[in-house]
Amino acid sequence: MVSVEGSGRTIRTSGQVAQRSDGTWPSSMAEQIQQAVTNLETVLKAAGAFPRDIVHLRFYVVDWDISKANDLVTTILALLTDKYGATNTPLTTLVPVTKLAFPEASFEIEAIASAGNASRPWIPDRDMIHKASISAVSTTTVETDVIVVGGGFSGVMAAYELNQAGYSVIVLEAKHRIGGRSRSQRLKTNPDAIVELGATWINEKTQPTIYALTKRFGLKTEAQHTEGDQIYQGYDGKIYRCDMNQNHNENAQHVQKFVNLLDEAAEKCNIRTFDEFPEAEDVTMAEWVAQKGLADNPAVTATCRLLCSAVVGREPEEIGAHYFLDYIKSSYGYVSVVSEGDEGAQSLKIKTGTSSIVDALANTLPSGSVMLHSPVDSISQYTDNEVHVTTSSGTIYKAKKVIMAIPTNTYVNIQFTPPLPSAKKALVTRTKPGVYAKAILTYSSPWWREVGLLGKFESVIGPICFSWDVSDISKKQYSLAIFVAGRVATEWHKLDELAREEAIIEHLATLVGETSSLADKARNILEFNMVEWTKEEYIGGAPTSVLGPGMLKKYGAVLREPVGNIHFGGGETAYEWKGYMEGAITAGQRAAKEVVDRLATQD
Structure with missing residues (x-):
């Protein structure tokens, strides 16, 4: 006791x-x-x-x-x-x-x-649900083969691979939990049910690496709900109810042309070689749309704005066309990005929550390998085979190699000795995290399904930008996942907490008909949960980070390039599925292989 x-x-x-x-x-x-x-x-x-x-x-x-x-x-x-x-x-x-x-x-x-307020070891199972308390670690020097900075999917996967290869590894996670931009949480009103406040979906066909992990650890999946009509609110405020195959506005022909051009240009991108992209098109996404002669159509510009903010959390004026097209290509194309079903990015949910994947990986590591509440203050390279990593608690970790598995924009919180090369610093300072929030609205019944709605609401006005039905009928959990992104999120963030909650609920009521009985049902919330990823310490945004025009061609190779004994993982460094769990996992594998190959030649 x-x-x-x-x-x-x-x-x-x-x-x-x-x-x-x-x-x-x-x-x-x-x-x-x-x-x-x-x-x-x-x-x-x-x-x-x-x-x-x-x-x-x-x-x-x-x-x-x-x-x-x-x-x-x-x-x-x-x-x-x-x-x-x-x-x-x-x-x-x-x-x-x-x-x-x-x-x-x-x-x-x-x-x-x-x-006290220093590091403590990660404990299986408890961290997914509750903030575990903090335990003190004596300020001493701890030696290991590899330090992984960041306990998200990429960092823990890298640690898993290194441990499997026979190397000792310590993961330093700044926050009170592991999982990064994944956060599975039990409902207060239904403790048997789990909702996702971060990353949610995987795909068996197009994301084989993470799907294989669910099989390895015996995790059950459930197909995303796909039946019903969606609700769309256009740039003019008009609200349309349509099935998934219908066009929802009178400018549909122009919007379809934009989507076709986007897919064609994305398909031409080489996601591993960045200097092939046409220089004339290496502009912002807003300018790229103008180049295609579609900027005068408000439906097209609204669609582009919604797509950019939904996919990467930034506006067309901020995103480089090369970067965005590369991102679409890396995610198997436009249809994959926006859809459900067997070919869609929103295909399968993990019954026990996505955090159970990273928990299972971490649970294979020796006890004490994953340290929470361990933000890194400095990384110093002393010799060709020695790096010292110091945390805010004063603990010094001595290793042969380091893997960075945190968002690129957060490198600025760490002092590097010697400093990062100029190209790497330029990349870090120009990387912008996505402006993103996610809310889970839970009800006593799936009222939208009862009237033939899919639970997919889209609006170019906001604050709701898009949503999905994330219910688990077997557990009597009926929830909608609401996303607020980009410029809409920036304005919404300025409201106080209750006002932010009210704005989402009232917008949903508007989308289903303010004067209808559905509006009353939309307002009758059983439980409201929300994470503003833009305000998350040590992360700063979601689902990924963004580069402006010309940046991918100039710094694409630098993004993954090791600096001495420091190697770089994290979901942004993935070639395929950037911003997704699959990308984070494969980036962690790549970084781990780099380190294993280097260590093998030095042993």
């Missing part, structure tokens, strides 16, 4: 004796000491602590004599020395006693673990 006191979390364990899980007891003192210490480790781990967090140990020993000292010291020293050689030296007290509460017990141990 443990008790937790105060905002700083002082963890106090009750006396741990040597009783085994089956109720039996070891006979010798040495075995009792070992079993009691094992039981203590289990209790600490359950409380979110680690042996290195211990500040005081108290031993109760029946019929103590000095001959028992070696068994005690050896076992306790092993407890306090982690796999990297760092040794904790807490205060210890030994109390000789004539007997303990259990007649079979010869040894009992109590511990106090101090919790």
Whole structure:
């Protein structure tokens, strides 16, 4: 048993004796000491602590004599020395006693673990649902083969691959949880149901790597709901109800021409060689539309604006055409990006949440390999095979290689010694994170399905930009995922929290008919959950980061190029499926392979 006191979390364990899980007891003192210490480790781990967090140990020993000292010291020293050689030296007290509460017990141990605002180890399962508390780590130097900066899909996948290859690895995650832009959360009103406040969908056919992981870890998937009509609000405020095959405005011919031109240009992009893109078209997306003679059509410009903000979270005036077309190509084309079904990017959901994928990967790593609340302050390269990474808690991690698996725009929070090369710095300072938010509206019934609606609402006016039905009927969970993006999100962010919530709900009521009974149902929310990814510390935006005109051709190769012992992963560095979990996973694999290949030549 443990008790937790105060905002700083002082963890106090009750006396741990040597009783085994089956109720039996070891006979010798040495075995009792070992079993009691094992039981203590289990209790600490359950409380979110680690042996290195211990500040005081108290031993109760029946019929103590000095001959028992070696068994005690050896076992306790092993407890306090982690796999990297760092040794904790807490205060210890030994109390000789004539007997303990259990007649079979010869040894009992109590511990106090101090919790502050420094790093703590990731614990399976708990982090997906609750913010686990923070435990202190002594400021010492910890040695390992590879440091991975960032505990998102890319970073944890890289760590998994390195561990499989036989290398020791530590993942440093700045936040209280792993998963990056994925965040699975249980509903308060239905604890059996899980909703996604971040990345949500995968595809069996076009995203084989992440789908294979779901199979490897026995995770069940469910097809995205695809039946019903969608609601679309055009640039003029008019609202249309249409099936998925109907055109929803009178300018449909011009919009279709824009989509065709977009797909044709994207298909011509070489997603691995960036200098082939036509220089004359290396302009902003807004200028590219003008070059195609479509800028005078308000339906086309509105469609382009909605598409750009929905896909990468930025406006056409901010996005380089080369970058955007490359992004569309990397995601298997326009239809794939915007659709559901077997060929769509929104094809399958993970029944236990997308975070269960990254949790499963992390759970294969040795205990203590993933450190939470560990923002990196500096990375210093000393020799051809030595890098020091210092976290905000003062802990220094010494490694042969480092993999950066955080958003490119967040590199500015880290001091590099020597500094990053000028081209890499130029790339970092010119990368813009997507302006994005996601809200989950949960209801007591799927009222939209009951009237033949798909749950897909789109508007070029906002604040709702687009949505999907993310219900799990088997768990009686009926939810809509609402996305707010780009310029619309920038204005919406300025509202206070309740006003932001009200704006979304009232817009949904408008889209289904303000005076209809559906509007009342839209307002009758059972639970409202929201994440403003633009405001997320250590991330700064979603679903990816954006480059302006000319930047991809100039810095595309630099994006992935190692700098000495520092290698670069993260979803933005993927060749295919940038901004998606598949891209993050494959980018982590690529970075890990680079490191394994380098280390193999140095060993």
